[in-house]
Each structure stands twice: as C-alpha cells, then as structure tokens.
Amino acid sequence: MNKTEKTKLKLVLCWHMHQPEYRDLHTGIFKLPWTYLHVIKDYVDMVGHLEAVPDAKAVVNFAPILLEQIEEYAKQVSGYLQDRIAITDPLLAALVDPNIPADLEDRMKLVKDCLRANRERQINRYPAYEKLVKMADWLEQNYDTLDYVNSQFIFDILVWYHLAWMGETVKLSDNRIKHLIEKGSAYTLHDRIEILEIIGEQLSSVLYRYKALAKKGQIELSVTPYAHPIMPLLLDLNSTHEAMPNAPLPDLATYPGGQDRILWHLEKGVQTFKRFFGFKPDGCWPSEGSVSEETLKILGDFGFKWTATGGSVLHNSLNLPENEKPMGLHYPFKLKQTNIPCFFRDDGLSDLIGFEYSKWHADDAVGDFINHLETIAVNEPPDSVVSIIMDGENAWEYFPDNGYYFLSALYKRLASHPSIELTTFSECLKSKVEIKPLNRLVAGSWVYGTFSTWIGDSDKNRGWDMLGDAKCAFDMAISSKRLTDKQLEAAKLQLAVCEGSDWFWWFGDYNPGEAVSNFEKQFRLNLANLYRILGEEPPTYLALSFTQGFGAPAMGGAMRHGTQQ
Numbered sequence: 001m002n003k004t005e006k007t008k009l010k011l012v013l014c015w016h017m018h019q020p021e022y023r024d025l026h027t028g029i030f031k032l033p034w035t036y037l038h039v040i041k042d043y044v045d046m047v048g049h050l051e052a053v054p055d056a057k058a059v060v061n062f063a064p065i066l067l068e069q070i071e072e073y074a075k076q077v078s079g080y081l082q083d084r085i086a087i088t089d090p091l092l093a094a095l096v097d098p099n100i101p102a103d104l105e106d107r108m109k110l111v112k113d114c115l116r117a118n119r120e121r122q123i124n125r126y127p128a129y130e131k132l133v134k135m136a137d138w139l140e141q142n143y144d145t146l147d148y149v150n151s152q153f154i155f156d157i158l159v160w161y162h163l164a165w166m167g168e169t170v171k172l173s174d175n176r177i178k179h180l181i182e183k184g185s186a187y188t189l190h191d192r193i194e195i196l197e198i199i200g201e202q203l204s205s206v207l208y209r210y211k212a213l214a215k216k217g218q219i220e221l222s223v224t225p226y227a228h229p230i231m232p233l234l235l236d237l238n239s240t241h242e243a244m245p246n247a248p249l250p251d252l253a254t255y256p257g258g259q260d261r262i263l264w265h266l267e268k269g270v271q272t273f274k275r276f277f278g279f280k281p282d283g284c285w286p287s288e289g290s291v292s293e294e295t296l297k298i299l300g301d302f303g304f305k306w307t308a309t310g311g312s313v314l315h316n317s318l319n320l321p322e323n324e325k326p327m328g329l330h331y332p333f334k335l336k337q338t339n340i341p342c343f344f345r346d347d348g349l350s351d352l353i354g355f356e357y358s359k360w361h362a363d364d365a366v367g368d369f370i371n372h373l374e375t376i377a378v379n380e381p382p383d384s385v386v387s388i389i390m391d392g393e394n395a396w397e398y399f400p401d402n403g404y405y406f407l408s409a410l411y412k413r414l415a416s417h418p419s420i421e422l423t424t425f426s427e428c429l430k431s432k433v434e435i436k437p438l439n440r441l442v443a444g445s446w447v448y449g450t451f452s453t454w455i456g457d458s459d460k461n462r463g464w465d466m467l468g469d470a471k472c473a474f475d476m477a478i479s480s481k482r483l484t485d486k487q488l489e490a491a492k493l494q495l496a497v498c499e500g501s502d503w504f505w506w507f508g509d510y511n512p513g514e515a516v517s518n519f520e521k522q523f524r525l526n527l528a529n530l531y532r533i534l535g536e537e538p539p540t541y542l543a544l545s546f547t548q549g550f551g552a553p554a555m556g557g558a559m560r561h562g563t564q565q
Helices: 034-052 064-083 090-095 104-113 119-123 127-141 143-148 151-164 168-173 175-183 189-216 231-235 237-243 258-277 293-302 311-318 347-359 362-379 400-415 425-430 458-480 485-498 502-506 513-533
Strands: 009-017 058-062 219-223 306-309 333-335 341-344 385-391 420-423 436-438
Touching: 009 034, 009 362, 009 425, 034 058, 034 064, 034 168, 034 189, 034 400, 058 064, 064 090, 064 189, 064 258, 090 104, 090 151, 090 189, 104 127, 104 143, 104 151, 119 127, 119 400, 127 143, 127 151, 151 175, 151 189, 168 175, 168 400, 175 189, 189 219, 189 258, 219 258, 219 425, 231 237, 231 258, 231 293, 258 293, 258 485, 306 425, 311 341, 311 347, 341 385, 341 425, 347 362, 347 385, 347 400, 362 400, 362 420, 400 420, 458 485, 458 502, 458 513, 485 513, 502 513
Parallel strands: 009 058, 009 385, 009 420, 058 219, 306 341, 333 436
Antiparallel strands: 333 341
16 A cells, blocks of 8 residues: 555445334334335435446445335335235325225325425426426315316326436436336326336345445445334433433333343344345444443444444533543544444534535535545544445435435545545454544434434423333233233334334424324334233323424424534
C-alpha cells in the first residue's frame, strides 16, 4: 500500500432496511403494504446502484423480521401466479381482482390506499396519475357519488399506484413497465397481472442480489435483533434517565425477563440471517442504534465484532468527566470492560442526505457532500473513519426519481475519489484503524441521543405498561407449563412482534393521525393475539384506542434527525 492510499479518509455508507411485522400472525393477513412497496421501490434500487458501480462499497443492514416478510410475499405472489392461491395482502390482491369491492366503504378505502404516495415526487410526476388522484380527492368530499364510480377508475388508480412505487432502476430497464406508463389508462386484467409478475420477480430476486454482492466482498451484510426491540429499555427502563433525567417513566418498574428476551432476539435474528445469507454476520446495528453499557457488553459477549450508534450518544458520553475528549471524533470507540468496537454516526452528514439533499440538484448535493468529507480529510487525523448510517428506504421518495441521480452520482464520484476510500466496518477493523477508549457511555439511540422516540410521554408509557401486562401473562403461562410446544413457539414469536420498536415510534400526538391510528391498532391487535395464544381473554382496554395523532412532522414522521432541531 503506498502512502497516498494510507492517508485516504475512510467512509462507510451503512443503509439500514427494516419494516415491522405487518401481518396479523393469527390470520396471516398483511395489515399494511409497506414491506412489498419498499422492496419494489427501494431495496431493488439500492442494490441496483451498487451493482452499477462495482468499485463502490457499503454496509447493508437487514432486520430479520423484514427478511421473513419478503420471503412470504415472494411465496404468495408465486402461489397466485402459478395456482391462483389467494394473496393475503388486500392491496396486492385488489391489483389482480377482476372485480371492485361491492361495499362502498371498502371501495373508498381502496381508493384512499392508492393515495398513500408522495404528492410532489410520485403522484404529480405522472399527469395521468395526478388526474386520478384529483378525482379521488373529490370523491372523498362527495362520498355519495361513489355508486357512480366505474371499475375502470379503480383499476387505473391501482395500476398507477404500483407504477409510482416501482423503483427507478426497474422503470429504466424493464420494457413492460415503460409500456404500461406510456399506456396511461384503460388498464386490463392482463396489464394488472403483468405488474404482479414484475413485482414477483423483484420479491424473489432482491435478497439473492444482496447476497451476491456480499459474496464478492462489495458489501458487508449485518443484522439487527430479530423483531427490532429497543434493547436497553428491555434491560432497564431507567436507562432512559441517563440522557433524559426528568423524563416520566411508565408505571412498569422493569420489563420482566428483559435480558432473556434480548438473547432470544439476538439468537433468533442471527439464525434467521444465516438461513437467508448462509453465514453469521460480524456486525450488529442494534435497533435504532439504541445502546447502553450493558447492551454493548451483551453484544460483545454474543460474538459480534462491531456495533454502531448515533453521534449524539458519543457527544453525550464525551461530556462525562470520566471520558477524555480525543483529537478527532471520527473513530470507533471501545467501552471499558467490553470487547466490541462501536462506530458512531456522523449525524450532520447523514441528516443532510436524509432531510436536505432531496431539495437540491443531484450534482450540487453530491458536490456539497464531498466538500464536507474533503474538509474532514484535511482537518482530522489521517486514520479517521466517517460513518454515514441511514434509513435505506424512507428518504428516497422525497428525491426526484427516487434519488436515482443523487445515488448514482454519489457512488460514482466516491468510488473514484483520490482521497476518499469507500469501505465497510469490518474492513476498517481488519486494517487496524485506531480504536479510542471510552470509560463510560450514556445510554441512548441515534435519534437525538435519547430514547424519547419510544418512551417518556404518556402515550408511549401507556404502551409499555400494556406490553408489561402481556409479558407478565406470558411468564405465568410459561411457569404453569400449560402450553404445548407449538403454542409456546407461537407465543414467543407473538411476544417478539409486540416488543418491536415501531409501535412506540408512532405513539404520540406529534405524529400524523393516520399513521398513529394504523400502528396503535396493530399494536393492540398483536397484544390481543398474544393473550389468545396463551389461552386468556384479552384485557378490555385492548378494544380501546389510547393514542391519537395530529402532527405534521418532516418527511411524514417516518424519519427523524440525529440531533434535536
């Protein structure tokens, strides 16, 4: 290695892919369509960009519960196309249904579901779709006219919804999609089945594409605990106070058996990851970058070689008197009495991609991003590692063309840059980058360096109390030994889904009303299903909504900044 290579600034782009379990595990019905929609729009585009620039590198992180849902969708679409077996996602099933719903409410719900797309970037981009959406808006205000809506209107809006959610790499390369976009209206059942075939192709191949890049060494694949729980809170709800000393906590004093549950999520997560990708991952991005001293110890003892979290966690930790402030911040750190290096997200640069660059011309945005990196390269020690850690799915709908031109230019320019080296976390450690010491760590997440997104207000705390009640019922059922092996496995899985972080993310009035309603309904359904598996009647409070949303946060609330704005 020559001298210039040694002094290159190391840059790790880490994309985190996760969706919670959207199935009602009791009926198998998908309650929301976001998993398959993100597959066809984001997961295929993200792997396509990497395939197009073989010299580029990245870390890609998958939540295991997402991998299982992708597999289930692929199986169902294949089953429908081959044997006409019904699909359990209502929106996907409607796409290929020869008839429209007879019930007016069902009909309106279907029309409204086809409006859940970015108005500026996904809808208004296509005049034919925009026209249908304006008609749908009018129908919402004039509900009594739904009787006069013909089936062609609903079929066309269904088709356009799926075309708008199709990834840019697919739109540019698949002649069938090009033809359907050009056709514009009067879509037939044959057209709709063709779209389902294309969706099926993406679902069945997307994970193999990531696996192939991992095999080549172009990407590093990492894992998250199975159902995406906030590990430090399962271990100790009081860890909330390390970054938020005055936050109110739930009535629940501690989550019962939290450490055992964490180990279950880690074991089940790695086992699921191995089933899909054929090897054990070296790294773990803990759900939402949520860490505490005890969490880091568990991750190290479990055998992971690296983990990562938000820059605000490092900032909070370095403010403690026990910690020395290093010259530069772009390093992995190792907490005393643990054996796992932890990388810290550059919150400023990551948030520029997530929240700002969608408003810029792609070339200007990439140029600005590289300027920032060049400044770091000049002003910080030569062995620095800049970690960009981001949601790999929710930002792109705010960019023109699903971020195609931004991501394409980003990878090309970074891969050929003379003083920046695209790399992975594991490669950084193999090349013996300096690991700084940390005597103490303030527990927190990548969002603001706190756990405020999941605990600390009345609605979120109510959710924890409900989850705690269900866990106590679970523990009593286990100790009574009344469950069969099959029931026990089903109960553990259902409990894991209830422990996922996403439900708590959406509780709270600062979030949009529809999202809050959808997620809190599903949380209550998940808890009720757990009680039923345990052979118990669900508590009556699970029939009642406990949180409403009235807010209009940036990016619809699906993403947060790394630092408080």
